[in-house]
Amino acid sequence: MSIDQASQSDHQTETPAWELPVRGGPYERPDPGLIEGIRGISAASACAKLHAQGIRRTFMQGPRPLAGGQRVVGSALTLQFMPQREDVASGLGQEYIERRTALWAVLEAVRPGDVLVVQAYGDSRTGCLGDMLVRYFKRKGGAGIVVDGCVRDSARVAALGVPIWCTGSTPHYASQSDLFPWAYDVPVACGGALVLPGDIVLADDDGAVVVPRRRAGAVIEAARDHEQWEQFSRMRLDEGAPLADYYPLTPDSRGEYERWRDAGNGTSR
Incomplete structure (x- = not known):
């Protein structure tokens, strides 16, 4: 066994410093009538009206449409990446490790109409989702994805037709660089905006906006x-x-x- 293999084996067998994945508590998805009402509004109008109500940081700065002309409205399903720390979580083992993380778990939590919102700090080297995961997200009925970070397999992902807002593409898998899928169904900071599970996400060619569920009406x-x-x-x-x-x-x-x-x-x- 090589030194690298032995080191990897040690990491896999030692007791982790923190139990992962972390899952937040139960939350309420918005009433379908609110989703339909927001569907008739542009991101610019929603952002402006929230600003007039004193809610000023609703624009998720950074994510842009992977393909033009797309639009999505849905309930926020959240995923949080955190910096890697080798005694807690690292990218060793690639997808074999990742499938026991919040990244795989959040995909099993998808309900039809959900918009997955991912906190990734604008990282240019972390491919938060790729072809296989977006394909599964679509099969589960997910409506769209907003990532303040990158995706991988960008051509295949675009061909799936799932509306996606991201900061770019990378050949890296999700934990290959500096981040690790940590928690889901928790508050996230996406592009400088706080997004709570069950908020309404509205995204179009201008970008992505979070509409607090209680303010939607x-x-x-x-x-x-x-x-x-x-x-x-x-x-x-x-x-x-x-x-x-x-x-x-x-x-x-x-x-x-x-x-x-x-x-x-x-x-x-």
């Missing part, structure tokens, strides 16, 4: 009007109207918009 109500008056303003600007009169609406143009709306014009996104 107020966001839907505020954004519905915003989306409609922007539709009206867009129409008037295309007709040659002055920008200052229609964006944002003035008291006069607001009255004009309300008459247009009350006549049955305008639809949600």
Whole structure:
């Protein structure tokens, strides 16, 4: 047996310093009606309306769409990576170790419509998920994935058609570099935003936004009007109207918009 093999064997047999994977407590997924209501709102509108309510850090900075034109809304299912420390967890053993981690466990927790949100610190060397795992996520009914880190097998993953927001791609598997799948169903920090299990995640070409579950109803109500008056303003600007009169609406143009709306014009996104 080589020294490397002996060292690996020792790591596998010694008692770990912390029991993994960590799983958070039970949580409530949002009402399907709230999901449907958020579905008609853009990420930009949701972010703006939450900001007006005093919730300022909702944009997950960093993750971008793996493919353009994608959109997803769903309940947040969370996965947390942590830095490796060899007496607790390391990447030795590759997937044979990983399949006993939070990465494999969270995939068994997927319910139809879930959006998997992954905390990976923007790490450019950790391939949080690849072809096989995303394929399984899709089979379980997962709606989309937001990762503030990388994916691997990017061409195969893109071909699966699962909407994904990430910071790039890498040939590394999940624990090959500096991070290790640690916990799931726990609060995570994704792109500088706090995401709690059961929050609503909305992502489109502008990026990914977290909508706190308890704020979703107020966001839907505020954004519905915003989306409609922007539709009206867009129409008037295309007709040659002055920008200052229609964006944002003035008291006069607001009255004009309300008459247009009350006549049955305008639809949600």
